[in-house]
Amino acid sequence: xxxxxxxxxxxxxxxxxxxxxxxxxxxxxxxxxxxxxxxxxxxxxxxxxxxxxxxxxxxxxxxxxxxxxxxxxxxxxxxxxxxxxxxxxxxxxxxxxxxxxxxxxxxxxxxxxxxxxxxxxxxxxxxxxxxxxxxxxxxxxxxxxxxxxxxxxxxxxxxxxxxxxxxxxxxxxxxxxxxxxxxxxxxxxxx
Amino acid sequence: xxxxxxxxxxxxxxxxxxxxxxxxxxxxxxxxxxxxxxxxxxxxxxxxxxxxxxxxxxxxxxxxxxxxxxxxxxxxxxxxxxxxxxxxxxxxxxxxxxxxxxxxxxxxxxxxxxxxxxxxxxxxxxxxxxxxxxxxxxxxxxxxxxxxxxxxxxxxxxxxxxxx
Numbered sequence: 001x002x003x004x005x006x007x008x009x010x011x012x013x014x015x016x017x018x019x020x021x022x023x024x025x026x027x028x029x030x031x032x033x034x035x036x037x038x039x040x041x042x043x044x045x046x047x048x049x050x051x052x053x054x055x056x057x058x059x060x061x062x063x064x065x066x067x068x069x070x071x072x073x074x075x076x077x078x079x080x081x082x083x084x085x086x087x088x089x090x091x092x093x094x095x096x097x098x099x100x101x102x103x104x105x106x107x108x109x110x111x112x113x114x115x116x117x118x119x120x121x122x123x124x125x126x127x128x129x130x131x132x133x134x135x136x137x138x139x140x141x142x143x144x145x146x147x148x149x150x151x152x153x154x155x156x157x158x159x160x161x162x163x164x165x166x167x168x169x170x171x172x173x174x175x176x177x178x179x180x181x182x183x184x185x186x187x188x189x190x191x
Numbered sequence: 192x193x194x195x196x197x198x199x200x201x202x203x204x205x206x207x208x209x210x211x212x213x214x215x216x217x218x219x220x221x222x223x224x225x226x227x228x229x230x231x232x233x234x235x236x237x238x239x240x241x242x243x244x245x246x247x248x249x250x251x252x253x254x255x256x257x258x259x260x261x262x263x264x265x266x267x268x269x270x271x272x273x274x275x276x277x278x279x280x281x282x283x284x285x286x287x288x289x290x291x292x293x294x295x296x297x298x299x300x301x302x303x304x305x306x307x308x309x310x311x312x313x314x315x316x317x318x319x320x321x322x323x324x325x326x327x328x329x330x331x332x333x334x335x336x337x338x339x340x341x342x343x344x345x346x347x348x349x350x351x352x353x354x355x
Contacts, residue, residue: 077344078324084350112331112340113323120345123352163352176345183337190250190335 020153023067023093024146025055030066030090032083035073037100037132044135054142063089068145072132074102075115087122093157095149097141098124101131119168194236194274201231217275225278226288233293238265238274241294244301246308250334258282259310263290280310289314307332 006012029051033041044051051057060066063086075083087096098118101107104127106116118124125148128141152159192200195209198218208219220228232238243264249255257279265274280287289312290297301312302321309330312318320327327343329336 080347084347087350111338112329112336112343115344115347120349121347122350160352164354165351166349176339176342179337179339180342183339183341186337187335 016154017150019155020150023153024149026058027054027056027068027095027142027146028058028060028066029056030063030069030086031059031061031072032069032086033072034075034079035100035102035132037072037103040132040135040138041070041072041099044138049135049139051139051142054139054146056142063087064091066090067094069094069096070099070138071096071103071118072099074107074109075118077113077115080115080118080121083118084122093153093160095125095145096123097126097128097145099128099138099141100133101129104129107131117168120166120170121168123163124167194272197236198228198231201235202228214273215275216273217277219277219279222278222280222287228276229288229290229293232265232274232276237267237269238272239294240266240268241290241296241300242266244290244297244304246304246310246332248308248332248334259285259308261287261304261310285310287312289318291315306330309333 031038031041033039043049045057045059056068063069067090069087069090071083087094098104102109102114103118106114110116115121119127126141126145128137130137133141194216195218198207202220202224205221205224210217210219241263243262245262247260247262249258249260258281260277260279263276265276266272267274278287285308287310289301291301291312292314297312298315298317299321301315302318304310305312305315305318306320306322307330319325323331329341329343331340
């Protein structure tokens, strides 16, 4: 193709790169805020930290309008089916940020009622450490996710098809199985 | 006549144990007489509000003779008087009469005790779990239930990125 006829204000790029550039700069978050991380998430969206600078200020409370789920806070056993359902309702392409120690690992809540890391049951793209993370950390996480989208994104989302297994630890690790067996043995000896 | 005197005169044959710490006045009553005592508290003594129902599991507790202690807190709204009432129930099938017919607030309070301790309340109109999911089978606040559960928190399908 003759390049000399192309005017100065026309750029040549791949469709993948153009789509990823657009997607990365207009993330619409779904705030799944269940605990104190949600307060930091709200602070990040408000004027002092201003998430709008990164194109991610449009918090939508309908999952059908969102493409970024921010799970901020601990997820209780009773809440996980809701979380999975909301995730499945979000249209493609979509990403998930696990914000804070509780969403990533269960944090200090190592009890029967709290899921030990959402990555065991839904896919997670970015983990943000902290208890709770400061708004700067959340923004750093969003910038890192934008970078990931810009460098790995494709127009039709083929990069997601390869992720066909859970990113988290397997639901039962060996220690957990031993603990459950011990608990049951203790129960039998008591009765 | 004080609450203590009224209860003593009404239930002469029963062992009611009264105690007091500062303004916290308590009475321990036998479970068999609970319904009659409820009626007396409501109609004769004017305790028109049931503010709390909770339970304690005394499994492996030093010196304890009964498995569960169930604690009720009553308030007389007119005088501001409070009374803490306690009774004991045991395995198997710990059962108490429901306070729902006298105090409507017993509805959710008794459901919570039922959910967490497995104590059933006869006469409750809608006794089902209130905090844990419907399919949950254990009673988490019993002392023989492990803190980390029996694997309930891991019992979910995995949604992967390729299929969602």
